Amino acid sequence: MLAYGLSSLLAVALLAVPGDGDGAEVKAQPWGYLITGRQGPRPGAANRSGSGSNVTCKYTPWHVDGQQNGGLEFVDPASNPNSKPRGDGAYYLIECSDGYRDVLWVQGDIGQTVTSEQLARQAYALIPIAPPKVLTAPPRGSDALVGLPHWFYLRKGEWKAKSKRLEVGAVWAEATATPQKMTVDAGDGKTITCDGPGTAYDPSKRADQQRSSCSYRYLHPKGAYQASVTVTWNGTWRGSGGSGGTLPSITRTVTFPIRVSEAQALVTKG
Structure with a gap:
């Protein structure tokens, strides 16, 4: 030190x-x-x-x-x-x-x-980075089901680098923030880390034809788990004279409730 x-x-x-x-x-x-x-x-x-x-x-x-x-x-x-x-x-x-x-x-x-x-x-x-816009499947407001994967993914266009450049005379520098990972706190004490923005759910396809790159299975029903999704951005910069380096990471978080219910089985006779 x-x-x-x-x-x-x-x-x-x-x-x-x-x-x-x-x-x-x-x-x-x-x-x-x-x-x-x-x-x-x-x-x-x-x-x-x-x-x-x-x-x-x-x-x-x-x-x-x-x-x-x-x-x-x-x-x-x-x-x-x-x-x-x-x-x-x-x-x-x-x-x-x-x-x-x-x-x-x-x-x-x-x-x-x-x-x-x-x-x-x-x-x-000066780079404007807002909290992530998160979508889920089932959609937010609908019940998740115990034992089935609950999808998390970002809106299209959220996962891309952002840059800002400043100049003073002959001296210039450009800083870039690049999304690196998405962390999901499920609200039940468990956390998962996804390397990308997740996979968008396609309602036009059957569920068994799709796979999520960022999902979680809740094991117990509850009226409202408080889930949170955090996106971590890494910073780099380059400037005049061939200079450059890294900058401290940035995080943005959004929190929302998820209601989890038991799946209902249909039993028939005959």
């Missing part, structure tokens, strides 16, 4: 303010610089995890020999292929409020230069 306690920290505030458009501007401040982007209102923003529209990063000069870093354990900048020296600049330890931490090479003066890393993190915060 890295210890804290260094002085002369340079703070960089990444703020997203209400409005339209993807523009970004940089303003010099006594403590560093301020990057301002714009975003429109997004549903479900309060449920965002891993990243947000207000991420604060601290930059501390980092000495490659590891002897003048205020007691912090040595980190080899060469271990990060995206932080190789390019032109005039210096190594900095970057520590962000969402948990991101690394040693990066920053060209020029950190107090006056916008990096593609900073623009990427700002662009990532």
Whole structure:
């Protein structure tokens, strides 16, 4: 773990303010610089995890020999292929409020230069990702049956990557959020993980002719299980100068009731 306690920290505030458009501007401040982007209102923003529209990063000069870093354990900048020296600049330890931490090479003066890393993190915060729109079979509002598979799947078009790009002068960055997995909490203490958006049920086909890639069998009847479906998005970015890397994951969740009934058997004589 890295210890804290260094002085002369340079703070960089990444703020997203209400409005339209993807523009970004940089303003010099006594403590560093301020990057301002714009975003429109997004549903479900309060449920965002891993990243947000207000991420604060601290930059501390980092000495490659590891002897003048205020007691912090040595980190080899060469271990990060995206932080190789390019032109005039210096190594900095970057520590962000969402948990991101690394040693990066920053060209020029950190107090006056916008990096593609900073623009990427700002662009990532501007990507609109809403809670998943989940369909089921039997349809939501209808009873699930004990012992039979209950299908979970997303509406068409939900499972696709989303990107946002920002530019400041010659510096640019594009962040991308890509759905990676769908997790279903059945509400009875069991959880399943699906690698994709599930398989859409086709009412024009017989049930025995179809197979689900994301389903669960309830074993006991109940008036209302509180089920929840969570989609996890992974983040990546690329930017000017051949830079790039990963970003914290994003999750979005929706919760709804599922009523489960016993299947009724028909018995005939003769």
